[in-house]
Amino acid sequence: MLKKFFLSVLLIHTFLWGQSTSQLFNQRKVTALVYSTFIPGAGQFYLGHKVKGVFFTLATFGSLVTTIVSQNNLVGGNERLENLELQYLNTMNWERADQLWQEMLQVKADIDKDYKRRNLFLGVTVGIWVANIIDVLFFTPDKGSGDIFGSIPEVRVSGAREGFMITAKFNF
Numbered sequence: 001m002l003k004k005f006f007l008s009v010l011l012i013h014t015f016l017w018g019q020s021t022s023q024l025f026n027q028r029k030v031t032a033l034v035y036s037t038f039i040p041g042a043g044q045f046y047l048g049h050k051v052k053g054v055f056f057t058l059a060t061f062g063s064l065v066t067t068i069v070s071q072n073n074l075v076g077g078n079e080r081l082e083n084l085e086l087q088y089l090n091t092m093n094w095e096r097a098d099q100l101w102q103e104m105l106q107v108k109a110d111i112d113k114d115y116k117r118r119n120l121f122l123g124v125t126v127g128i129w130v131a132n133i134i135d136v137l138f139f140t141p142d143k144g145s146g147d148i149f150g151s152i153p154e155v156r157v158s159g160a161r162e163g164f165m166i167t168a169k170f171n172f
Helices: 002-018 027-038 042-046 050-090 094-139
Strands: 154-159 164-169
Touching: 027 042, 027 094, 042 050, 042 094, 050 094
Parallel strands: none
Antiparallel strands: 154 164
16 A cells, blocks of 8 residues: 555656646646655745645644554553453452453443544545645645745844944835
8 A cells, every 4th residue: 555655656756747847837836746745735835825835734743643642542552451351361359350341341442442533533644645735736826936934024233323223124
């Protein structure tokens, strides 16, 4: 599955590199595609769509963090279940065995929830990443090669005999 994914990304990059002289896929679009491939939203940010870029970045990394936390909970739950199973097998008390069994059922239910949550958010992460690539290719026009971080204020320092003055000019 992972091999097919990387092969498709490689084929898309190869196709776009060959098409880079066309109007639809100019050099800035190809650069934006490379940026968005590694950091979702960076291509949109590069093309001048900062809000859209920040949205894709936060959405992707937020769902990725949820996926990682769910995986961590899944591993911890499996370790807890193994520990409870050993205790259950070694107990000689009927009441304690019943209590351990109930705990095992609860831990198993939590593991199932974490498994579903992990798979859901992994799918969401991949979906947002793919939507990011499609968006940067077909739906994000290039606003030009300006400063990608916005206008930097112009600062002037002027001296005088009694002191000095600092002025700043902001272009919005």
